[in-house]
Amino acid sequence: MTTEGRTVLAEFHPPGPADFDLPPIFGDVTKPMVLYVLSAVLIFGCFYIASRRAAVVPSKAQFAGEYAYNFVRNSIARDSIGSHDFMKFVPYLTALFFLILVNNYYGLIPFFQFPTFSHSGYAYGLAALTWILYNGVGIAKHGFLGYFKLQSVPGGVSGPILLLIVPLEFMSNILVRPVTLALRLFANMFAGHLLLILFTLGGSYLVFDSGNILYAPVGVVAWLLAVAVSFLEALVMFLQAYVFTLLTAQYIGGALADEH
Amino acid sequence: MSSTILAAGGELNPLVPHVDEIVLGVVVFLILVFLIKKFVVPNFEKAYAERTAAIEGGMKEAAAAQEEAKAALEQYNAQLSEARHEAARIREEAREQGAQIVAEMRAQAQDEAQRIVTAAHQQIEAERAQAVQSLRRQVGELSTELASRIVGESLEDEARQRRTVERFIVDLEGSSNGSAN
Numbered sequence: 001m002t003t004e005g006r007t008v009l010a011e012f013h014p015p016g017p018a019d020f021d022l023p024p025i026f027g028d029v030t031k032p033m034v035l036y037v038l039s040a041v042l043i044f045g046c047f048y049i050a051s052r053r054a055a056v057v058p059s060k061a062q063f064a065g066e067y068a069y070n071f072v073r074n075s076i077a078r079d080s081i082g083s084h085d086f087m088k089f090v091p092y093l094t095a096l097f098f099l100i101l102v103n104n105y106y107g108l109i110p111f112f113q114f115p116t117f118s119h120s121g122y123a124y125g126l127a128a129l130t131w132i133l134y135n136g137v138g139i140a141k142h143g144f145l146g147y148f149k150l151q152s153v154p155g156g157v158s159g160p161i162l163l164l165i166v167p168l169e170f171m172s173n174i175l176v177r178p179v180t181l182a183l184r185l186f187a188n189m190f191a192g193h194l195l196l197i198l199f200t201l202g203g204s205y206l207v208f209d210s211g212n213i214l215y216a217p218v219g220v221v222a223w224l225l226a227v228a229v230s231f232l233e234a235l236v237m238f239l240q241a242y243v244f245t246l247l248t249a250q251y252i253g254g255a256l257a258d259e260h
Numbered sequence: 261m262s263s264t265i266l267a268a269g270g271e272l273n274p275l276v277p278h279v280d281e282i283v284l285g286v287v288v289f290l291i292l293v294f295l296i297k298k299f300v301v302p303n304f305e306k307a308y309a310e311r312t313a314a315i316e317g318g319m320k321e322a323a324a325a326q327e328e329a330k331a332a333l334e335q336y337n338a339q340l341s342e343a344r345h346e347a348a349r350i351r352e353e354a355r356e357q358g359a360q361i362v363a364e365m366r367a368q369a370q371d372e373a374q375r376i377v378t379a380a381h382q383q384i385e386a387e388r389a390q391a392v393q394s395l396r397r398q399v400g401e402l403s404t405e406l407a408s409r410i411v412g413e414s415l416e417d418e419a420r421q422r423r424t425v426e427r428f429i430v431d432l433e434g435s436s437n438g439s440a441n
Contacts, residue, residue, distance in 0.1 A: 017272040033284055040292045047300040054307035056314050062307070069304050087305075091297035099289055120274055121281030129286060190274055 012205050015197040020118055020190070032116045039102040039116070043095070072097045072245065080249035085256055089249065092133065096126065097245040100185065104237035107193050108230055115189040115237070120182070123189075127182035130248045135174070138255030147255065148174075173254075181247060188240050192233045199226035399432070400425045 022031045050065020058066060072094045077086040100117065107115035117123050138147040151173040152166045199222050206219030403425060 017274045020274060021272060028280065032281070036284065037288055040288045044292060044295045044300075047296060051300045051303035051307075054303040056307060056310045058307070065300075066304060066307075069300070073304075091301050092293050094301070095289060095293040095296050099292060118274070119278070119281055121277030121279070122285035124277050125282040125285035126289060128282075129289065186274075 012202070012209075015194055015201060019197055020193070022114070031114055032119050032122070035106050035112060035114060036103060036116050036122065039099060039106070043098045043102060047094075047098075068098070069094060076242075076246050076249050080246065081253040081256065086249075089133075089252055093245050093249055096130075096248060097241055100126070100241035100244055101238065104189060104241055105234075107189065107196070107237065108234060115193050117185050117240075118189040118193050120186040120190075123182040123186040126244070127178040127185075130181060130251065131178035134248070134251040134255045137252060141256055150257070151255070177247075177251060181244060185240050185244050188236055192229075192236055195229050196226060196233065199223070199229055396429060399429065403428055 024030050025034060047065055047069070050061045051069075053059070054062055054066075073086075073090050076097065077090050077093050080086075081089060103116035103122070105115075106112040107118075135147070138150065141147070142150055148170070152170040153162065154165060154169060157165055203219040203222030203226060206215040206222060208219075210216075210219075404421060407424070
């Protein structure tokens with residue numbers, strides 16, 4: 001038994017980062033690249049059709065589009081930035097939310113089956129843009145020194161404790177934010193997809209390739225778990241898109257906030 | 261062995277991004293932002309603004325209509341109470357007029373009755389006087405004739421004849437008055 005078990009382990013290759021390194025489809029173009037561009041086309045196409053003939057009394061498509069648009073516009077942008085300035089950032093936040101959302105859900109859709117943001121580069125890029133944006137609007141509003149004072153010196157704190165607080169606040173508000181933003185999205189998508197691969201490939205290995213009929217029921221359990229994990233992932237995928245967008249909006253709101 | 265592992269690990273470290281993916285991610289995203297800003301947001305916002313305007317316009321219209329209805333109601337109420345006052349006034353006036361007419365009629369009737377009674381009295385009085393006159397004359401003639409026949413002498417002396425008759429009539433009246441009492 002033990003030798004058999006060892007051979008089983010030896011033959012099964014657990015999924016790892018290599019599974020995310022897909023071969024290019026043609027030239028240097030890889031699957032996530034195609035998916036990413038496709039998502040942008042899909043999002044704009046849907047929104048364009050929904051909003052093309054926007055009227056006082058909405059059509060079905062317009063109603064659905066407004067529902068999606070309002071979610072970002074009102075629940076994320078307006079609530080975080082405030083009704084005075086939020087409209088400027090609605091296009092950015094709308095594009096951000098739906099781009100992340102669609103690319104995340106690629107992980108669950110048959111044939112696509114790959115969450116684009118499990119490639120860290122896409123997450124880094126968007127996080128960098130958010131970083132530039134919120135620091136940019138902050139500096140534009142408060143001036144360079146005023147902005148760094150706003151972000152580094154919390155209101156109501158004075159005295160020697162500032163020596164401790166100021167570097168900490170600067171670190172957390174200016175340096176760490178883009179990193180956590182990018183890593184949170186990337187790691188969730190990466191880990192979720194890895195988990196799915198593990199349960200599905202592991203299950204099929206146990207059922208078909210292990211050579212031991214007794215392992216088959218365990219393989220079926222693994223598949224059931226894969227289904228359960230898929231539902232969990234569906235939630236995580238939405239949440240990550242929501243959190244990324246919401247935090248971006250809150251960073252912008254914080255950068256625009258008046259000094260307390 | 262260890263170098264190959266390191267190389268493999270370095271190549272497959274998922275935290276290390278492909279630069280082309282960063283560039284693609286940013287460029288496609290910015291294009292999407294631009295397209296949404298240019299083609300989607302204005303349409304939705306325009307529809308929202310129109311909707312807000314339509315709702316506000318509708319509400320204003322409704323408020324105006326309500327105001328108008330209220331004004332009309334007030335006007336009608338005012339007119340109604342005015343009409344009531346008018347009716348009451350007319351009724352009062354009619355009653356007064358009626359009473360006045362009745363009083364006038366009554367007075368007129370009384371006057372008429374008075375007049376009729378007076379006329380009757382006068383007529384009666386006149387007739388009585390006439391009757392007395394004629395009676396007096398007849399009695400004079402009769403008594404004269406009677407006296408002449410009884411005495412057998414012609415009483416040609418007018419003065420004496422008259423004196424005799426008047427004395428007789430005074431006596432006659434005195435006796436008739438005494439019998440009436």
